[in-house]
Amino acid sequence: MFDRLEKVLMPTADKLGKNKTLVAIRDGFLISTPLIIVGSLFLLIANFPIPGWSEFWARFFGEGWESYLSNVARATFDVISLLTVIGVGYSYAREIEADKIQGAIVAIVSFIILMPTSITYEGAGGIESLTAINFSFIGTNGIFLAMVVSILSVSIFSWAYKKGWTIKMPKGVPPAVADSFAALIPSAMVMFVFFLLRIVFELTPYESAHNFIYTVLQAPLMGAGNSLGAQIIYVVSSSVFWFFGINGPAVTNTVFSPIFRTLSIENLQAFEAGSPLPHIYTGQFVDLFQTFGGGGSTLSLVIIMMLFCKSKRITQLGKLSIVPGIFGINEPIIFGLPIVLNPIMIIPFIGVPFMNTVLSAIAFETGFLPYTNGVALPWTTPLGFSGYLSTGSLKASLVQVVLVILGCIVYYPFIKMLDKTYLKDEQYQSEEDELEDISFDNLSMKDL
Amino acid sequence: MKVLMIFDQIQAGMGGKEKADIPLGGKKGEIGSVPMIKPHLNDVDGKIIACLYCGDEYFEKNQDEVSKKMVSMVKKLNPDVVICGPAYNYKGYAHMSAHLGKELSEKTDIPVIAAMSKENKDIISKYKNSVNIVKMPRKGGIGLNKSLKNICVLAQKMVNGEDIKELKKDICY
Incomplete structure (x- = not known):
């Protein structure tokens, strides 16, 4: 089955990855990304989600202090087309x-x-x-x-x-x-x-x-992109590509990032104007609710590896990967566990982001969570904090934490399967050969 | 066919870029990224007897020491073939793979294969005549599975002493 899937996916990834127009659009957006992040932070300070925030600072800087900050914000995302x-x-x-x-x-x-x-x-003398x-x-x-x-x-x-x-x-x-x-x-x-x-x-x-x-x-593309269906296609294909060693988001973003970004910035402009936020499925939805700790939502996996696994090989990698994982880096896991070409681990690697997407969508669609405000947070913003800042609601932080815990439950049986195999290897080897570790200290000078 | 792998810290499952300074070590048996290449090794009746690893920064700072020690450890473990890689476009790891590949080829009779992506062009042009370097995609690129297969097929042919001229044209730099 994997062979057949590979035959379909490889040419797609190849075409998307080599399409100069799509690559230029994707990379062109990257040029303005840092500016949008900084502009967003100015806006966030102007509209921090705490009651009485504006009045508090008005006592020091006078009424309308926010307009200074909004000017900076306006210079970035209000001119996003330029x-x-x-x-x-x-x-x-x-x-x-x-x-x-x-x-x-x-x-x-x-x-x-x-x-x-x-x-x-309409001027004084007519139009x-x-x-x-x-x-x-x-x-x-x-x-x-x-x-x-x-x-x-x-x-x-x-x-x-x-x-x-x-x-x-x-x-x-x-x-x-x-x-x-x-x-x-x-x-x-x-x-x-x-x-x-x-x-x-x-x-x-x-x-x-x-x-x-x-x-x-x-309008038609944004309408199609602003849907749970588009999100599911995006998140599932991003994970599937990783199985074949292909950087999934790098491929899928060529198609989706212009749409998600535009939706985010529309929310951001509404947030700035103080009007109701229009969209659910924004770039923030993708960044802050779909995956935690990198593609495949591997933060959950790392937690399980660290706390509930027994083989040395897995617990050690778990411990090493937790800090990078908190900041969204999962390279050590992708290649070191590995996830790539690993038919067992790919199941939760696809399943957990899929689950996160559906559950978050329900939380937003039912009105349990307020919509995201479009503020582009640096991608290293820690979990919980990012949910709060992007919605102004502590419930969003709670949802993020719950999703990570649910992710742990989904990853658990799969990583345990791997853990058992590795544990058996380790025990077998230690019986057979006392020195499983190869030590370079024992090389004598004449060996060199 | 007894296979020995040489990894950097990432492929060894010893951490990310921040662990580039780990000194050389090894395990008898399989570690880290082995499951990726294992099905292809099985196809050519290969079995991993040991994995040696070294942080790429540690290698860069202690090239002579690491090279000497790796060579003598490989001699001691005496595999049928050594695979240095896959190094993707990791520059430090690619250099280590190519350099160790060259040292091993010169100082032992054991066949050696390195693998890296074309982004490492300076390293490739410097070392390709001293060690067989198999083409592979960069990290996150297309065609990983195929290149892992190529590594294993080449390994088998080298171990069996078959003629690899044609194959090399196809799959190596």
């Missing part, structure tokens, strides 16, 4: 071996060409308009357009560049100058294409590219 367009443009240029920084700026220019730049309002960029075009609503524009603009740029349609400078001209002239014609072509595109979109009922992509691409 960050995305730069990030994806840059990484796509890297993937197709074009000039990276030129790719990034050509992408952002194209994005702005498509953007409506006038805002109408007036003002030249400005509406934040709604550069926030989450523009994310998918940002991705499309980056890929398209960098493709055109690189295509023209590689055709050799460039202005060549004589030798001796400094490289910076030569590069900038070389980029002139390709840039012009990109800008011309987007100039035409803008006109075309204005003629359609959608009126703008933003509106078009949002309606035909973003």
